[in-house]
Amino acid sequence: MAVQAVVFDIGNVLIEWNPERFYDGRLGAARRQEMFQAVDLHGMNELVDAGGPFRETIYGWAERYPAWREEIRWWFDHWIEMASPRIEGSIHLLRALRAKGVPVFALTNFGTDSFAYAQTQYDFLGEFDRAYVSGRMKLTKPDPAIYAAVEADCGVPPEALLFADDRADNIAAAAARGWQTHLFRDWQGWAGRLVAEGLLSRDEAGL
Structure with missing residues (x-):
């Protein structure tokens, strides 16, 4: 899909x-x-x-x-x-996707107060179409319930979600629910995956 x-x-x-x-x-x-x-x-x-x-x-x-x-x-x-520094290549990808009209969500293990503070330090944390923050949800990855909650809220079929995370256990839990996944190692690899999916051109991805 x-x-x-x-x-x-x-x-x-x-x-x-x-x-x-x-x-x-x-x-x-x-x-x-x-x-x-x-x-x-x-x-x-x-x-x-x-x-x-x-x-x-x-x-x-x-x-x-x-x-x-x-x-x-x-x-x-x-x-x-x-919680620093910023990974500029990934931030560029977030913004390039949104510029193309692709909905971009966050799914993060992050405290409620620490996320609110981080938003005052990092402007891009306010740019997601939807931000799923574990502290708010009282659920953490890789609990399958957090992925189910995202699905229920956003209304996008699991098979149509593409998720990047640096932890293999979080990726495995998402894949078990049918999500498309990418194990993040560096922004260039993630950019390549987005290009391969037809979401961005190489120029748009910064490659």
Whole structure:
């Protein structure tokens, strides 16, 4: 079935998301590894993605680990430094698709408050035709229910959705529902897929 709407993940598709890199720069790799072994920071972030309050969740987590209290709080205090830089090639593709009249959605594991903050820092986050944010939905990828909720809301048949995500488990869950999928590695590969689908020309895709 021809693609009727394109769905973008955000982290590591439109914005780089690499907390380890941020902490390496602050603490050094060895100290960062010690911290990440002692504290399940990604588990903490999953609570935010699932709808937990941004600051309260992180600051509450910090109180559970007094030895790392300050460093855990950085996850909130310096969050935008972890959620950067922009992936300009992907942003160009988002805008090129919309200029062609192709509906563009976001489907992202992202906290409600952190997404609202990110929108003040990244203009393109306000440019989606529909934005499906896990914190708002109280569902996270790769739970099949989040994909079902997108289908029910947008009205596009699963087979007509083309979804790009950097995580294989998220892609597999979408594919299991019949979505067309692209495992994102770099914007050029994603651009090539959009060209192959006939959605953009090579010039429009920046290739």
